[in-house]
Amino acid sequence: MRLSTSIILLSVLGWGCSYRILLVFPLPGVRSHSILGEGIVRHLLAAGHNVTYITAVPSKLSAPELRQIDVSSIKKVFHAEDFCDIDKVLGQGKEIEFHHLDILRRHLMVANYTATHKRVQELMMDPQEQFDLVILDWISTEFLAGLSPVLKCPFTWLSSMEPHGRVLSLVDEWPSPAYVPRSHSRATPPLTFAQRATELWNMLAIMYTKWQLMSEEQALYERAFGRAAAARGRRLPPLEAVKYNASLMLGNSHAATGLAIKLPQSYVPVAGFHIQEEPLPHNLLKIMDDAHDGVIYFSMGSLLKSRRMPDTLKQGLLAMFGSLRQTVIWKLEETPENVPKNVHIFSFVPQQSVLAHPNCILFITHGGQLSTTEALHFAVPILGVPVFGDQFRNIFRAVQKGFARHARAGLELPRDLKTEIQEMIGNPKYREVARELSLMYHDRRATGAELVQWVERVVRTRGAPHLRSPALLVPWYQKMYLDLMSLVVGVVLVIYFAVIRVLCMVKKIDLIKKNR
């Protein structure tokens, strides 16, 4: 009896069911986003779900339950490398500046391109296409949330960075800029007066930019989703309502790499779910096994292309690496001239497996979120050469935590790197801190399983309304009690003027009496 009740209960709740999940990762050319997308696909397939993957970077994965919708033709109009001009950064020591409006416009273009793509439109227009959940990669715009009302199913975000105001405000509220810096900030709390002022200013600037583009976004949104909603007999709610309707924010973050800020119940930190060690190729394994003085692994990620790196810099780095006792593995697309004996150039490196090798003692990285997470996963200290975006924030935080050091990108890089490498190899402190933090990072459930469980929870509870933050219902002026404050000020003013008036009248009466 009890068994059958629980079986009925389980089937009502939908345990062990296969769900139809739509995953949307529209950004082309940014490797880290596609690595995260693929990680989710892998875990969902392994849990027996049916996945439709709309992506600008199609995956090599294939399975009967996986359907990919390739929107990579966006590459013709959107070049991720435009963001990141290596000549400027490395050659001239200039920094890449981001303008909120520019980024927002570019991302809006990507989102609009994806939503209006022929195959995506066909999917939306076909009433046979039914889904239990949509998972959206958060980019600067929430445009693609329109898929949720069209397909009439709940949706969740995936945030690729440490939690910050722009994503937290979608499921709860904007955290205080006094101690939660923006996603691209270099400031690490406690903030100085000037830093706090800058963070506040930036928060307002971002809000203003969003507001500037609001009507343009709404118009594009209606054009992209209106027809499909009508075809399915549904009313399309405004974007401003839909974007705050996500059931969850899955976050590629963890307190060991970031800040332990307070998070709403609908934010689920799952950093590390993308990690999947593969065996090292023979030649690489041999190099690493034979490296008795340890291996330094150097990679600047996928956006920085070697052919755009100045030759003098390349040669300078090679000469500097050549003067070290350690073995250096450098990920670079083209092999330059004059490569010293202890330096090995590879155009493709299974990064996680290199970091996992016990001989890997140092990771020189641009400090992307995935690279810093992987470094902690495998307890390897990092030497950061941040170039743009959230890399500064990741590296400065790691420096503060004590498992990293920082070198400035520019033509002086070889000299600076050498000093830092010697310090980091000579001092066991960095490795010890990395080990300690790695223990904290690993002291939790496997994040892949966690991710799948949360996704299933959202489907079973039809959007997890019990996790919705009440903060979303309260306008900002009420949160700051500005209404109460104006009431109090009003009452005080009324009393003040009333008293003055009475005093004046008393004085007048006195004068009249005296004059008599």
Ligand SMILES: *[C@@H]1O[C@H](CO)[C@@H](O)[C@H](O)[C@H]1NC(C)=O
């Ligand atoms: C918000 O999500 C819930 C649950 O998925 C849904 O019932 C509701 O219609 C959605 N509202 C909007 C404005 O999209």
